[in-house]
Amino acid sequence: MSRLDETHDPARVSWVEGADGHPDFPIQNLPLGVFSLDDAPRGGVAIGDFILDLAALADSGLLSCEAQEAARAASGPELNALLEGGGAPRRALRRRISDLLSDPAQRERVEPMLHRTNDCRMHLPARIGDYTDFYVGIHHALNVGRLFRPDAPLLPNYKHVPIGYHGRASSVRPTDAPVIRPSGQLKAADADPIFAPSRRLDFELELGAWIGGGSGLGRPIPLAEAERHLAGLCLLNDWSARDIQAWEYQPLGPFLSKNFLTTVSPWVVTAEALEPYRTAPEPRPAGDPAPLPYLDDPTDRARGGFAIDLEVRISTRKMREEGIEDLVLSRSHARHMYWTVGQMIAHHASNGCDLRSGDLLGTGTLSAPTADGFGSLLELTRGGAEPLSLPNGETRAFLEDGDEIALSGRLSAPGFVNLGFGECRGRVVAG
Structure with missing residues (x-):
């Protein structure tokens, strides 16, 4: 039907x-x-x-x-x-x-x-009981891995299991909430850690999936039924303090480097509106392992993806004072998800974890395979080693106070009207 x-x-x-x-x-x-x-x-x-x-x-x-x-x-x-x-x-x-x-x-x-x-x-459109951020953007995973593990950028589990971590629901905010620069422990090489404002503040280009229709504790959600639990999508920016993250993330992953703020576009583009823009996910490269049976379903293989063009723009304080328009930093696409939203939902509940209506799942950074589509400054500047040149002569390795980042997304399919999400925007202010 x-x-x-x-x-x-x-x-x-x-x-x-x-x-x-x-x-x-x-x-x-x-x-x-x-x-x-x-x-x-x-x-x-x-x-x-x-x-x-x-x-x-x-x-x-x-x-x-x-x-x-x-x-x-x-x-x-x-x-x-x-x-x-x-x-x-x-x-x-x-x-x-x-x-x-x-x-x-x-x-x-x-x-x-x-x-x-x-x-x-x-x-915010809903009371968020829990927020989970995944890591399904494979090009982002490869780019970041190459910075720190050039010989083995992807960890062995990446192509077998949708990687995720539990974020902080209390600090999710709608667009235009101020991005207050976080402080934390920073550790330079050959020096003791200090407590100071982050010097390597970054954005992350993501989609957010809103859960509608929860699941009971101890009751997994089969992948074939995962779509019934998707209420809709939004844009999501999981701001990251890379210097805090580098010191704290081992052995348990991100903590204070992520939980200070997550910005979402305030509109839920519903699962019903998304129907014309469903598409087959990108085929997995030859030789990649097949998903385990609980993460494989013919309907998900046929329509588990979304035709969404994504864009990131920056505006600095000086650019606004000089009347310079926002600069496009990146253009990517939702096709660059190694795991689908359905697989994220099914995996999240596969151990019996109960999902609740209003829960929010992030995709992780959705970078394209080429530099014009990288979804974070960590990638765009190669960890800060190659700062970006802006039209007015400024340079950026990471975000400075007064910088504003705006995410946008466009749903398009032949024969249908283009739809959008509204903006997901935030401006950095001193902590």
């Missing part, structure tokens, strides 16, 4: 001003988020440069059955209740909203429920 419906129709247009042709949020997207004006946060749906108020919609009498239940579940300050309901209520709400926003006869009733995005404050 086709997972596509009228909401994906590229010919569908909206009466909302500026929605048609919008770079991120045309009517074919309709992502979910949480916003506020000067009052309580509540759920909303992005359409062009506006947000449709789901609390108002739930009280409007324009919905019924599952769509009404979904809007009511999304009327509070977090979307966990809606995500827990799984795909059916999200799909019903999406179809009804798409009808309302495309039917000019409904404009008079619906337009008062729209708020200009620029007048709103965005919040």
